[in-house]
Amino acid sequence: MAKKTIRDLDVLGKTVLIRVDFNVPMKDGVITDDNRIVQALPTIKLALEKGAKLVLFSHLGRVKTEEDKSSKSLAVVAKSLSEKLGQEVKFVPYTRGIELEEAVKALKEKEVLMFENTRFEDVDGKKESKNDSELGKYWASLGDVFVNDAFGTAHRAHASNAGIAANVDEVAAGLLLEKEIKFIGGAVDNPERPFVAILGGAKVGDKIGVIKNLLKKADKILIGGGMSYTFYKAMGLEIGTSICEDDKVELATELLKEANGKIELAVDIKVTKDFSNDGVIKVVDFDKIPSDEMGLDIGPKTLEKYTEILKTAKTVVWNGPVGVFEFSNFAQGTIGVCEALANLENVTTIIGGGDSAAAAIQLGFAEKFTHISTGGGASLEYLEGKALPGVEIVDEV
Missing domain, CATH: 3.40.50.1260 (Phosphoglycerate kinase, N-terminal domain)
Structure with missing residues (x-):
């Protein structure tokens, strides 16, 4: 059977959660290869054309301690994405909480928000990597539909893919994931x-x-x-x-x-x-x-x-x-x-x-x-x- 893709979704005015793979190589806080950001652009642009409100999220490396967080923030990635899209990408430096929730609620059609590295949730009990059911349910509550475009983590059942999918009514593939499958x-x-x-x-x-x-x-x-x-x-x-x-x-x-x-x-x-x-x-x-x-x-x-x-x-x-x-x-x-x-x-x-x-x-x-x-x-x-x-x-x- 063929898989549903973002092309099949009616997302006008809806909040679309997109799991992207922005696990890019970095050195001294600078992205050294932006290929994964570039590869995600078709899905993001299509969702915007269709009038969605976008919430993007990704992991970046392994995060085991509080000290790891300082070098593993997605803030620099959000800035790079903003430049490539030619529009502001609002960045929320948290993985949960009132600031994130209010920022998502305030989104208008064709706006983009990215929240912090999903692996920050691994510092206290590997909640992301072990597919914590509460975390998956929480992230799912932030949007209306879920699009998975992160092939790089498709071989893992994490809270940011399987966990969210278990708690939303519609799950589709992004254009990059569709290409990988094809x-x-x-x-x-x-x-x-x-x-x-x-x-x-x-x-x-x-x-x-x-x-x-x-x-x-x-x-x-x-x-x-x-x-x-x-x-x-x-x-x-x-x-x-x-x-x-x-x-x-x-x-x-x-x-x-x-x-x-x-x-x-x-x-x-x-x-x-x-x-x-x-x-x-x-x-x-x-x-x-x-x-x-x-x-x-x-x-x-x-x-x-x-x-x-x-x-x-x-x-x-x-x-x-x-x-x-x-x-x-x-x-x-x-x-x-x-x-x-x-x-x-x-x-x-x-x-x-x-x-x-x-x-x-x-x-x-x-x-x-x-x-x-x-x-x-x-x-x-x-x-x-x-x-x-x-x-x-x-x-x-």
């Missing part, structure tokens, strides 16, 4: 073939469920990053001092058998002696890694091999860098994969959030992809085939 859900459930997945990152353990699910769905799975070495060890190869999950070697062996040729690993590796950007670098074949060196990136022959496979694809999902992207000397594999994907034509290309999304944006390729997910953890669980609480709560049409 592209990531569609890629897994009904991809145009050939369907190729690229999986990187350090640990097999983080991607077991994804690999298992994609082995049933994908035509090829290209593996890079630190998790490669657990597979090489499962093949009985020397991996030197490369990262390896010894407790997952047996599982990697099983996955390779189950894959029946679907899993592709690097054929050459960039190695060095220390986990550093400054050491002597060699490129060696995958079965000739020196015993005193570690692999930190895929080599040029692998990039060529993966690029040729990608040229045959009609749907591609990428999650995780294929090397140590934060080191410039070991970022070439990830950059190369990004460029190869960006140059594909008539192919649905989806990045599943996290570091690979950051890489594409940093490299200036964001516009070249069909969809870049705003939720790393949520997209991983979606790729696993798991039901996401933040999606399940949305009404069916």
